Amino acid sequence: MMATSPVFSVEPLNKSLQAELKASIDNKTKPLGALGVLETLALQVGLIQNTLTPALQRPVMLVFAGDHGVVEAGVSPYPQVVTQQMVLNFLAGGAGINVFARQQNMRIRVVDAGVNHEFPAHPDLIRAKVGMGTNNFLDTPAMTTEQCAQALCGGRALAHAEIASGSNVMGFGEMGIGNTTSASALVAVLCKLPVESCVGRGTGLDDAGVAKKAAVISTAIDRHQVSADQPLQVLATYGGFEIAMMVGAMLGAAERKAILLIDGFIATAALLVASRIAPEVLEYCVFAHCSDESGHDLLLQQLNAKPLLNLGLRLGEGTGAALAYPLLQAAVNFLNQMASFSSANISRQDNA
Template sequence: MQIPDIQTLDRGLSAALQHKIDQKTKPLGALGRLEGLALQLGLIQQRLDPVLRQPVMMVFAADHGIVAAGVSPYPQAVTMQMVLNFLQGGAAINVFARQVGMDIRVVDAGVNHDFAPHPMLLSHKVAMGTQNMLQAPAMSEAECEKAINIGRQLAHAEIAKGSNVLAFGEMGIGNTTAAAALMAALCQLPAQACVGRGTGLDDAGLQRKVDVVEQVLQHHASHLHSPLSALQHVGGLEIAMMAGAMLGAAQKQAVILVDGFICTAAMLVASRIVPAVLDYAVFTHCSGEQGHRRLLQALQAEPLLDIGLRLGEGTGAALAYPLLQAAANFMNEMASFESAGVDGKSA
């Protein structure tokens, strides 16, 4: 795979951005995390007046062969049914994206169903889902590379149309198992620390899922030492395509909004391929999925929200977007001590 060239942020503007933030009519640091967010937006865009344009929510969907091992209380058909729900505008992500003015793209990366054409649907099916990774690699090397490359191209296309903020969500019954396996492999953590209840497993189901992930890791142990090989063997088609899209977004200096556990696992893979992608990432929330907090810590990421979300779909990214708007708006619209004629703190 050709590794994308991603620029690390030029921090030459940091002092000027921080000065502008500090001269706003407020005590130093009084806007908390919004100040760091404003600084990050300014550095990504290399300007003192960051502007957010045409935010797009990209929801990647695919099926997982590992569902046959009983890792989810929901049948595989729910992936297809939820994609139809997205296309009909009835899912939580539709509600929240409408609320904040985000366009939605639903990307079929590998759903085990043939969908009729729809204006919101981007059909880029690499396969009809992954293989059961208890028995075989989740995907072939060619499938994995194809998914990553398509993701990059999709991100480039959205940015070419005028967006500079790409938010990421996902749908795929079984994908918390793939995300947990990737996390365990790439962070060298035990399955127990990475596996959560997903769509609502009881205690017995959770233990079964831990056992399955342990077996998967053992089965593929000799192939888990590089991010691309781990992705191919224990990942998912939507995770691979999303990782590619994240790399593509960073390549074009766009802001990346990372949703929950599965999206963070995709960012983990992307960051192990090109670490500079993290400069462009805003981690929007810490989900209720057990492994997510530990994964965020591994990435040294500070999420904006922690409100118990565990739905996926990009819902946390959509809900956090107004905080980015607030960060950009205070930079552009809030008075400075000088312009407002307010005395600043004396030295």
């Protein structure tokens, strides 16, 4: 696997401006720490961009779509065809992510990583199909090592292209019937967690459906016996083409020092894989929210991540990331626009 996969080079954040950024934040006309998480966010963005005056440019939402062979095992109440139907809905502007992205003036790019359908050309569609859906990982690995490498390289190239066109903040969303099953398997294997704690209702399973989903994953894990210390093999065995391409895009975005807005359970599972390839990627991530999908809170804990929002969302598509974007804007704006005590001629706290 390693021989055919790209080598990613993600640099740790340059901390040389940390003291100056912290001083700038602390000198704003407010009590120390009064803007809470926004202060932490402003510091992070300043460090990512290595400047005291960061700026958000051409935000883009990448929505990766792919079909999953494991749907054949009865892990979703929806048929596979819904994936292609939702992609068409994205392209028509009618999905939840379209609504929220429009509200934030955020462009959407829909990436066909592996949908079992050939789509007509569309200005917002990126054709990057690795295959017509993955294999059923209950029986055989979801993808070959070559397909996994192709997805990683494709995602990286896509992120690099968006950044070359002027974007420095990238949201990550997904669509793929069956992909919570893939994500749950990835988390269970890589974090060595009980399958039951990683499995949720997805698109609306009842209790019996959740139990079946857990049983399918457990059987597959027992069958494949892939080690947690081989993240690329784990990805190829249980992942989806959209998840693998998202992994490559996340790493590619971090290579170019963009801000990564991480959405819900599936996007965070992709990040988990990315972090096992290049741990430094986590320094570039803003965790948008904690979804209502079982396992996401546990996964966020594993990554030591503190999400900005908790709204009970479980839609995916990048919706949580789009909703969190105004908080990122607020953090940058207060750093750049809020007066300091000296500029506003306001007395500071008397520490005597």
